[in-house]
Amino acid sequence: MEKQKYGVSPENIILYGQSIGTVPTVDLASRYECAAVILHSPLMSGLRVAFPDTRKTYCFDAFPSIDKISKVTSPVLVIHGTEDEVIDFSHGLAMYERCPRAVEPLWVEGAGHNDIELYAQYLERLKQFISHELPNS
DSSP states (O other): OOHHHHHHGGGGEEEEEGGGGGHHHHHHHHHSSSEEEEEEEEOOOHHHEEEEEOOOOOTOOOOOOHGGGGOSSSEEEEEEEEEEESSSSSHHHHHHHHHHTTTHHHHHHHHOOGGGGGGHHHHHHHHHHIIITTOOO
């Protein structure tokens, strides 16, 4: 995709998605090669956010990230606040557990949905991942 249009090699692309933005990020990463994927407060699926007791994916669930994440072949860093009031922490945990090449996640103790960036370990973990854990770093 990017290679033909922009001349950018997959090993120079890091996909980053936050909250609802993790949906297209997971979709792209499940279909195209890239250097890495960062999922910040990801959701398993739209239906599972609205109805937390949902255990399977229905055909009308527009955001089935939980079913696509196993197809992602790039290293994946999952970041989630333990006190997320919008997308429960269990979503980040489930996504992490299904990543074939997940790296050490960042569970930000006490962080909610919109304040993870305020914690020092957030930037530290991103720097560590990009500088030391990627194949071409």
